[in-house]
Amino acid sequence: MTTEATPTTTSAAPTAAGTATSTPPRRQLWTRSRGIALAVVLILAAAVAMAAVRSTTRHGDLDPRSPDPYGSRAVAQLLAERGVSTRVVTTLDEARAAAGPDTTLLVAVPDRLTHRQQDRLHGTTATSGGRTVLLAAGSWSVERLAPGVTADPATSGDPTLAPHCTLPEARRAGTADTGGIRYTTTHLDADSCYPSERLATLLRIPAASGDGDTVVLGAPDILYNDRLDEQGNASLALQLLGSRPHLVWYLPSLSDASATGTGERKNFLDLLPSGWLWATLQLFVAAVLAAFWRARRFGPLVTERLPVAIRASETAEGRARLYRNANARDRAATALRATTRTRLAPLVGVPLARAHTPEALLPALSAHLSGDGQALHHLLFGPPPGDDAALIRLTDQLDALEREVRRS
Numbered sequence: 001m002t003t004e005a006t007p008t009t010t011s012a013a014p015t016a017a018g019t020a021t022s023t024p025p026r027r028q029l030w031t032r033s034r035g036i037a038l039a040v041v042l043i044l045a046a047a048v049a050m051a052a053v054r055s056t057t058r059h060g061d062l063d064p065r066s067p068d069p070y071g072s073r074a075v076a077q078l079l080a081e082r083g084v085s086t087r088v089v090t091t092l093d094e095a096r097a098a099a100g101p102d103t104t105l106l107v108a109v110p111d112r113l114t115h116r117q118q119d120r121l122h123g124t125t126a127t128s129g130g131r132t133v134l135l136a137a138g139s140w141s142v143e144r145l146a147p148g149v150t151a152d153p154a155t156s157g158d159p160t161l162a163p164h165c166t167l168p169e170a171r172r173a174g175t176a177d178t179g180g181i182r183y184t185t186t187h188l189d190a191d192s193c194y195p196s197e198r199l200a201t202l203l204r205i206p207a208a209s210g211d212g213d214t215v216v217l218g219a220p221d222i223l224y225n226d227r228l229d230e231q232g233n234a235s236l237a238l239q240l241l242g243s244r245p246h247l248v249w250y251l252p253s254l255s256d257a258s259a260t261g262t263g264e265r266k267n268f269l270d271l272l273p274s275g276w277l278w279a280t281l282q283l284f285v286a287a288v289l290a291a292f293w294r295a296r297r298f299g300p301l302v303t304e305r306l307p308v309a310i311r312a313s314e315t316a317e318g319r320a321r322l323y324r325n326a327n328a329r330d331r332a333a334t335a336l337r338a339t340t341r342t343r344l345a346p347l348v349g350v351p352l353a354r355a356h357t358p359e360a361l362l363p364a365l366s367a368h369l370s371g372d373g374q375a376l377h378h379l380l381f382g383p384p385p386g387d388d389a390a391l392i393r394l395t396d397q398l399d400a401l402e403r404e405v406r407r408s
Helices: 002-020 026-057 073-083 092-098 115-125 168-171 234-241 274-294 312-325 331-345 358-369 373-381 390-408
Strands: 083-087 103-107 131-135 149-150 182-183 190-198 199-206 211-218 246-250
Touching: 073 083, 073 246, 083 092, 083 373, 092 115, 092 246, 103 234, 115 182, 115 190, 131 234, 168 190, 168 234, 182 199, 312 331, 331 358, 331 373, 331 390, 358 390, 373 390
Parallel strands: 083 246, 103 131, 103 246, 131 211
Antiparallel strands: 149 182, 190 199, 199 211
16 A cells, blocks of 8 residues: 555655746746857858858859959950950850851850750851860760760869870960860860870860861860969960950850750759769768768677665655556556565475466465465466555455465
8 A cells, every 4th residue: 555655645746846837938938049049140141141252253154254263354355365356145046156167166064055955056066167165065965066075974183284195286285274074085086185094184076077176175274264374274275265266155044045945954963963973972881881880789798786776665666656657557466476476486396487387386385375276376367456456455465475375
C-alpha cells in the first residue's frame, strides 16, 4: 500500500508547480530572442550588400562598351585605332546578316544558344568566307558550331600557356592567358595552339572552301579589361579579332525571339558546368569516407562503477511509479511473481533455470509446505489482477508465502 501511495503524492507536486508557473511574458521572450533576430538581420544585410557589389562589379561581362574589369572596352578601342570597326548585336538574325568575307564574327557566350540557333548560325558562317571566333565554347555548343571539335570535360589548370604551334598570330603573341576549356579535333589541317597536357586551348580550323576559318578559344581572359595588358593577351586578341576590317560582337540574349522556336532545349544538368558535376561526386565520396571514418564502432562491453549509489527502495518506487502512470497492473504482477519465484526456487531445491516452470516449482513447494497446489498455482502463475486493490492483495500474499517458506 505504501508503494502505490508514494507515486500519487509525488506526481501531484509537479502538477501543482506547473500550474503555478505562468508562461513567460512577451517582454522576456523578446529579451531572449533579440540577439538571434539581430544576427539574422545582419546576415541578410551582408548578403544583400555582397549581391549588390557583385552585380555592380560584374556588369557588362565581355561587352565591348563596358569599362568594368570584366568588360572588353579596351580591346575595342585598340581595334578602332587600327581601323577595325566594332558592332554589337544581340540577336541571331543580326549576327547572320552581318556575317561576310570582310567580317569577324565573335560569339561571346556560345553555350547560351539553343541547338536550333547553333545549327542556323553554323549554316551561315560555314559559307560566309569570314572568321568566326568562339569564346569558351563547351560541349553543348562546340560540336555544332565547329563540327569535328570536341570539348574535354577537364579544364586546364594553368591559365597562362605557351603557344607551341606554327600559327603566326600565336607565335607573335607568345604566352597568353588561354587556359580554360581544352579541345580535341579530327581536322588534320587545324592549328592546335597553347596546349595543356597535350590538349589545345586554341584551335584554328580552316573552312572547307574559301578563305574563312573558325577559331575556338578555351577562355575569354585575353579580352578582359583587367587582363589585356598581361602576357601576350593584347597581341593575341588584336590579331585574332583584327584580321578583317569589321568586327561583329555577338552577345547572345535569352530574350532573342529565335531562342523560342522549336528545337532541343537545355535541361538543368546541361546548364551546370562539367566541373560542378565532378566536384559534387568528389564531395559525396569524401562525405562517405568521413562518415565511415567517424562512425561509432562498438567494442566489447565494459563494466563500470556507477558514480552515484542508488538505494534499492528508490529504484522500486520509481518503477512502481512508472507502472502506475501506465496503468500496467499486468506487468507489475508479472514482475512481482517472477521475482518471488526466483527467490523461492533455491529455498525448495529447484534450479534457477526451472524456477518459472510450474511442473518443477509447484510440486517442490507443495511438498515443502504441505499446501494446496491449486492455490499455489493461482498465486504464482495466475492471471493479472483486475484492479489496484487486487494487486496489493497479491503483493501481500506473495510476501506471506515467502516468509512461510523461509520459516519452514
